[in-house]
Amino acid sequence: MPTSVVIINVHGIGPHPTSRPLDPGEDQVWASIEQFERALDAAVGRDDVRITFDDGNASDVEIGLPRLLERGLKAHFFVLAGEFGQPGRLDVAGVRELLKAGMPVGSHGWAHRDWRRLSDAEAEQEIGEANRVIGEITGEPVTDVAIPFGSYDRVVLTRLRRAGMRRVYTSDGGAARPGEWLQARNSIGPDLDAAWIERVYNGKASPIVQARRIVARRVKRLRGAP
Ligand SMILES: [Zn+2]
Numbered sequence: 073m074p075t076s077v078v079i080i081n082v083h084g085i086g087p088h089p090t091s092r093p094l095d096p097g098e099d100q101v102w103a104s105i106e107q108f109e110r111a112l113d114a115a116v117g118r119d120d121v122r123i124t125f126d127d128g129n130a131s132d133v134e135i136g137l138p139r140l141l142e143r144g145l146k147a148h149f150f151v152l153a154g155e156f157g158q159p160g161r162l163d164v165a166g167v168r169e170l171l172k173a174g175m176p177v178g179s180h181g182w183a184h185r186d187w188r189r190l191s192d193a194e195a196e197q198e199i200g201e202a203n204r205v206i207g208e209i210t211g212e213p214v215t216d217v218a219i220p221f222g223s224y225d226r227v228v229l230t231r232l233r234r235a236g237m238r239r240v241y242t243s244d245g246g247a248a249r250p251g252e253w254l255q256a257r258n259s260i261g262p263d264l265d266a267a268w269i270e271r272v273y274n275g276k277a278s279p280i281v282q283a284r285r286i287v288a289r290r291v292k293r294l295r296g297a298p
Pocket of ligand 1: 126127
C-alpha cells in the first residue's frame, strides 16, 4: 500500500440540475463530463489515487458509475440520508445499484448542513440517524463519513469520534495517509485542466501552499468551544 495517496472528490457532474437549486458554492465543485472523464483517466493504473463522491447526486449513478466501471475504477460514495429520492438526488434504488457494483457507501450526513453549526438534536440526526438509515441499506454499520463543505472544528471531530467513525474525509486538499483518521481530499470542479491534474495528482503544490495547508488543518482541529 502506498504511504501517501491523493484523494479526488467528485460532486455533481454534467449539466446543472434543473430540478433543484444548487447549494451555495456548489457551482465551484460541479464538473463537466469531460472534466470528470479526464480526472478518471488520470487515475487509471495509479494505486496512489483514490476517488470519492459527495452529495448523493443523481449524476453519481447516471454519469459517474458507468464511467468508473468502464475503466475498472472504484470509488467511495458519501450520500445524504435525508435527501434520498429528492429532485436531482439519488434514491434508495440508486444506492443499491452502487453497492451491487461493488462501490462502498458511507455517510455525508442528513440534509447537507454545516456541521459546525448544529444543535445537539441536529447533530444526532446528521450523524446518528443518517448512519442508521444508510446502514440499513448497506447492511452494515456506517464507519466512514465525509464532512459536508469540509467544515469541521474540535466539536465536530469529538462527535464523530464518539459515534465510532473509523475514517473521516475532509476537503482540506493535498495528500492523505491511508491509515490516518482524517483523510484530506481534493474537489474537482470547473477549473480542472491538465495543469490541475499535474499539480494535484503529482503533489506539485508550491511549498507555500503546502505550509498553508498544514497550518489550516491544525487550526481546524483545535478551534471551537470544548
Ligand atoms: Zn457536500
